[in-house]
Amino acid sequence: xxxxxxxxxxxxxxxxxxxxxxxxxxxxxxxxxxxxxxxxxxxxxxxxxxxxxxxxxxxxxxxxxxxxxxxxxxxxxxxxxxxxxxxxxxxxxxxxxxxxxxxxxxxxxxxxxxxxxxxxxxxxxxxxxxxxxxxxxxxxxxxxxxxxxxxxxxxxxxxxxxxxxxxxxxxxxxxxxxxxxxxxxxxxxxxxxxxxxxxxxxxxxxxxxxxxxxxxxxxxxxxxxxxxxxxxxxxxxxxxxxxxxxxxxxxxxxxxxxxxxxxxxxxxxxxxx
Numbered sequence: 001x002x003x004x005x006x007x008x009x010x011x012x013x014x015x016x017x018x019x020x021x022x023x024x025x026x027x028x029x030x031x032x033x034x035x036x037x038x039x040x041x042x043x044x045x046x047x048x049x050x051x052x053x054x055x056x057x058x059x060x061x062x063x064x065x066x067x068x069x070x071x072x073x074x075x076x077x078x079x080x081x082x083x084x085x086x087x088x089x090x091x092x093x094x095x096x097x098x099x100x101x102x103x104x105x106x107x108x109x110x111x112x113x114x115x116x117x118x119x120x121x122x123x124x125x126x127x128x129x130x131x132x133x134x135x136x137x138x139x140x141x142x143x144x145x146x147x148x149x150x151x152x153x154x155x156x157x158x159x160x161x162x163x164x165x166x167x168x169x170x171x172x173x174x175x176x177x178x179x180x181x182x183x184x185x186x187x188x189x190x191x192x193x194x195x196x197x198x199x200x201x202x203x204x205x206x207x208x209x210x211x212x213x214x215x216x217x218x219x220x221x222x223x224x225x226x227x228x229x230x231x232x233x234x235x236x237x238x239x240x241x242x243x244x245x246x247x248x249x250x251x252x253x254x255x256x257x258x259x260x261x262x263x264x265x266x267x268x269x270x271x272x273x
Contacts, residue, residue, distance in 0.1 A: 136163040146177055153184045161188035179209035183218055186225075195225040216242060216251045223258055232262045232270035 136159075139145045145168055152160035165185035169178050186201035202222045205212060212218065219242035226235035239255040239262075246252040261269065 136160050138164060138167050142168075142172055142175070145171070146181070149181060149184060153188070156191065158188040158192045161185065162192075173208075179205055179212040180214055182208075183212075183214045183221070186218070186221055190221055190225050190228070193228075195228040198225045216246045216249065219245070220251050220255060223255065227258070227262075227269075230269065230271035232265070236262050 139148055145164065149161065149164040149168060152164060161184050165181045165188065168175075168181040169185075172178055182201050182205040186198045186205065189195070189198035189201060199222060202218050202225065205214070205218050209215075219238055223235045223238035223242065226232070226238060236259060239258045242255040243252045243259070246255075
């Protein structure tokens with residue numbers, strides 16, 4: 001076969017070879033693309049599954065958080081309610097203790113006054129009875145009324161003072177001398193062995209006339225009344241108040257001396273607390 005005849009045949013063979021190789025290459029590319037697409041689809045499916053799982057976990061976590069918040073809110077509310085109840089209960093206990101303390105002081109004061117009156121009765125039985133004094137005639141004039149009260153106080157006629165002083169305060173409650181009349185009444189009770197009644201008059205004076213010119217003697221008198229009842233705790237408060245307000249005066253020095261007596265607490269000075 002000549003060279004010219006072989007040339008078309010070679011070209012044909014070459015073209016067929018190239019065509020076959022091209023088809024083979026395209027087939028491999030297609031398969032690779034298909035494989036990658038399949039892999040991508042699998043990855044996408046896995047990602048979607050993971051997203052669904054994460055979403056489920058998120059919802060569960062959110063639900064647990066909501067439950068925890070609600071439980072905490074309920075617990076906080078219950079705690080606040082419990083604390084409020086405890087505070088109310090503590091307040092009631094304090095009120096009860098205060099009432100018991102006041103009752104204890106009242107009983108001690110009444111007991112002391114009863115003992116003093118019993119002593120008076122015993123002394124009265126040991127002496128010759130004397131007729132009762134005539135009733136005190138209270139003057140209708142205010143000036144005469146107070147003058148008679150002062151004279152009775154100066155003579156230490158305590159029965160007359162107790163008759164005149166309260167009546168003066170009742171008739172002239174806003175008078176400048178009403179506080180002094182109350183002090184006279186308290187001093188008369190204290191001197192006559194009636195410390196509880198004396199404290200009643202002294203406390204009334206403090207309430208009605210907090211700026212009284214007899215405040216010094218009133219505070220000291222309260223200390224004396226409490227000491228008579230062996231109530232050193234309240235006597236100390238009264239003497240300390242007197243000392244603070246009137247430290248540079250004689251009544252302040254007297255109060256400090258009484259505070260030293262209380263501090264020493266000799267037998268029979270203070271009642272057991």
